Amino acid sequence: MQEHKVEWSDWCPGCGNFGILSAEQQAITELGLDPKKVVIVSGIGCSGKTPHFMRLPISGVHTLHGRAMAFATGIKLSNPQLKVIINAGDGDQLGIGAGHFVNSGRRNIDMTLIIHDNGVYGLTKGQASPTLKLGLKTKSLPKPNINESINPLAVAIASGYTFVARGYAYDVKHLKELIKQAISHKGLALIDVLQPCPTYNDLFTKEYYDKRIYRLEEVKGWNPNVTKKEEEDEKIAIALEKSLEWGDRIPIGVFYKNELLSTFEERITERSPSYADNMPAHQIIEDQGKP
Numbered sequence: 001m002q003e004h005k006v007e008w009s010d011w012c013p014g015c016g017n018f019g020i021l022s023a024e025q026q027a028i029t030e031l032g033l034d035p036k037k038v039v040i041v042s043g044i045g046c047s048g049k050t051p052h053f054m055r056l057p058i059s060g061v062h063t064l065h066g067r068a069m070a071f072a073t074g075i076k077l078s079n080p081q082l083k084v085i086i087n088a089g090d091g092d093q094l095g096i097g098a099g100h101f102v103n104s105g106r107r108n109i110d111m112t113l114i115i116h117d118n119g120v121y122g123l124t125k126g127q128a129s130p131t132l133k134l135g136l137k138t139k140s141l142p143k144p145n146i147n148e149s150i151n152p153l154a155v156a157i158a159s160g161y162t163f164v165a166r167g168y169a170y171d172v173k174h175l176k177e178l179i180k181q182a183i184s185h186k187g188l189a190l191i192d193v194l195q196p197c198p199t200y201n202d203l204f205t206k207e208y209y210d211k212r213i214y215r216l217e218e219v220k221g222w223n224p225n226v227t228k229k230e231e232e233d234e235k236i237a238i239a240l241e242k243s244l245e246w247g248d249r250i251p252i253g254v255f256y257k258n259e260l261l262s263t264f265e266e267r268i269t270e271r272s273p274s275y276a277d278n279m280p281a282h283q284i285i286e287d288q289g290k291p
């Protein structure tokens, strides 16, 4: 890891990435996290530039396409005291990185994954990404999308993610609170962020989302928290059903939260009790004074 240097953003005007970046920085600041203990890991795509544009003195690693979760896993397991946040696109995580996305859920490592979900591969001129539904044609496509889409929330719930939420890039205040909850959560957290790409996706625009989005926390009786083991199946079923709602109304907020399951770090510690106390890599990082 190299010491962080701030660069000027080259995202397109109106890109939802700005809202995600702003919410993330505010969340880290408001949580009072030690910047030396925060690492942002990104994949390839427009979202991959997020660590470069952070205005906080934290470390970032811009990794390979689809491999952000693998890099993040190595960073977290070699230094469990770090807060690790992954910023990646829907194409990165649900296309080439889908294997890592699914199997990370099985481990329940204590990290936060933020997917910048815009339905296109923005960095390479707007090809259809895995969240664009079958038959849709954005302005960047010569013909309608020939593949069916993936539902990130449903896949995450089924894979074992223990915090699953959806945010909206233009509702920065709400997204900030979601990110704070995700970072504070014990276990693997996903926030799928609806992120308009005004350059290539003329279907899922700010105007489209503004008319449809509603907050789950404002729904009477909504409670995504698993407080005892016997509730798990029921809460999963409710979250899965809610994750399918898409059309005139689109929910954002927390769909599922379960802190009863052990993390991968806890499972390692159970087998090797000295794991968390014997971290030479962490000691070296601390001694050098830079994360």
Ligand code: SF4
Pocket (backbone or CB within 6 Å): 010, 011, 012, 014, 015, 016, 017, 046, 118, 122, 123, 196, 197, 198, 199, 200
């Ligand atoms: Fe944002 Fe789309 Fe431009 Fe990429 S191409 S920076 S996702 S607006």
